[in-house]
Amino acid sequence: MKPLMLMTILGVSALLAACGQKAETNDTTAANTATEAASDKGEMAGSMSGDMGNMAMPAxxxxxxxxxxxxxxxxxxxxxxxxxxxxxxxxxxxPSMTMAFKAKPELLDSVKVGDRVVFDLTLKDGSGEVTALQKQ
Known part of the structure; x- marks a missing residue:
């Protein structure tokens, strides 16, 4: 009977020890991992529209x-x-996506919604600015 009592005491002790600890959720783990990876690589782990969490920017x-x-x-x-x-x-x-960029007024006046364009971007501080825009 002593082994059964010892097993019960050990089991209860383990359960009580685990009760005081918070479990880390998968969301928290994923967020921490993404933040650490971005810090390690000097990349920005930000978000805009679309899946941009793994896009590299100049550190x-x-x-x-x-x-x-x-x-x-x-x-x-x-x-x-x-x-x-x-x-x-x-x-x-x-990757391919839809997103907004800053642009000078003269560039905005040169196109309309629905136009197919080629464009130049200046990427700085985690954002992009359209510096040249031409209809195709």
Whole structure:
């Protein structure tokens, strides 16, 4: 009877010890892992529209140039932005997606929603700005 009593005491002790500890959820683990990976690689783990969590950006905040092709889906002259449904942008390590970019007013006046365009981007501090825009 002593072995049964010893097993019961050990089992209860283990359960009581586990009761005071919080379990880490998969969401928390995934978020911590993504943040640590971004810190280790000097990449930005931010989010915009689309799946951008694993997109690399310059770690030093320096400007980087990129080119892309896409379709104009929205123009907001008051905000100075243009939304483009673009293909992959290898220089930025971005997949195809739809996202808004800053752009100068003269560029916004040169296109309309639905136009297919080629564009140049300046990537800096985690955001992109359209610096050249041309209808295809």
């Amino acid at each position: 030093d905040g320096g400007a980087k140039m990129a080119k892309g092709k896409g379709t104009v889906t929205a123009i907001d002259k008051s905000a100075g932005s243009i939304t483009l449904d673009h293909g992959p942008i290898p220089e930025a390590d971005w």
